[in-house]
Amino acid sequence: MKKILLLLIIVITVSCKDEAKKETNKIETSIDKKENFPSELGKVFEKHGGINAWRKMSTLSFNKGEEVITTDLHSRKIVINTPKYSLGFDGKEVWLDEEVADSYKGNPSFYYNLYFYFYAMPFVLADNGIIYEKVADLTFEGIDYPGYKISYKANVGTSPDDNYIVYYNPKTYQMEWLKYTVTFKSKAPSDAFKIIRYNNWENISGFVLPKEITWYKKDKNGTPTLPTKPATVFTLPLVSEGKLSDLFFEKPLK
Known part of the structure; x- marks a missing residue:
């Protein structure tokens, strides 16, 4: 509860600050030529608010049901608060704190940043240590969606063998689909892709973020x-x- 109150105080303070800047600040859309990602993905980032502007942000928070998920975008520290438990990553360790004994049934080390990655798409696809590969289009209801496969260099993150494939609208460059693999338990590469549709977005402080997936x-x-x-x-x-x-x-x- 104390963490939620602290976040509310910061939200109010920052919101007032953002309002004062709204008329003078513009979302940067220029793409640094030294970036590692393909130019087509650069256009996807621009469509969603701009990677340069995103990198200036420090805090991301959103709710999924009863879960309040808050992330430091630079350190990737995370807290998930619910009425029955909290879990998070403090920069060194993943932790779990239960208000009600045995209320959390999952694996904190797997779950703590799962929905952060799904929600912060497509911007997390510009992280360091990523390898990009053009893949065949995904066809759905008569539309061909171009795509890029994202893999990671060795020892990057807790599951470096995870792969993502992002597909975007060929006309608007808005992200539309995400394929991904889960290798947390196996610690081995996999071709068993799951797929998520991103077709409901909203504008949050100049960034186009998912309203539902x-x-x-x-x-x-x-x-x-x-x-x-x-x-x-x-x-x-x-x-x-x-x-x-x-x-x-x-x-x-305690």
Whole structure:
């Protein structure tokens, strides 16, 4: 609860600051020529608000159901607060703090940054240590979506064998689909891609971020067919230059 109150104080302070700057600040859309990512992905980043502007932000927060997920965008420290438990990453260790005993049933080390990655698309695809590869288009309902495969250099992150494939609209350059693999348990490369549709976005402080995402079934060719379940909805989004204290991301003291 204390972490939520602290975040609210910072949100109010930063919101006032952002309002004062709104008329004078512009979202940067120029792409640094030294960037590692392909120019087509640079256009995707521009469509969603600009990678240079994103890198100026410090705090990202959003809700998924009862979960309040807050991230320091530079250190990638994270806290997930719920009425029954909190978990997070303090920069060194993943921790779990339960208000109600045995209320969390998952694996904190796997889950703590899972939805951060899904929500912060496509910007996380400009992280360091990424290898880019052009792939065949994804066809859905008569539209061919160009795509790039994202893999990681050895020893980058907790699951360097994970792969992503991002697909974007060929006319607007807005992100439309994401394929991804899960290698956390196996620690080995996999070709078993899951697929998410990103077709509901909203503008948050100049950035186009997902309002909801939907997992899809695939046919034998890897083409999406029908949703596997109702959409996952995100609410109360915040992205700001305001930085939270390191204490915010530490496990609460008993």
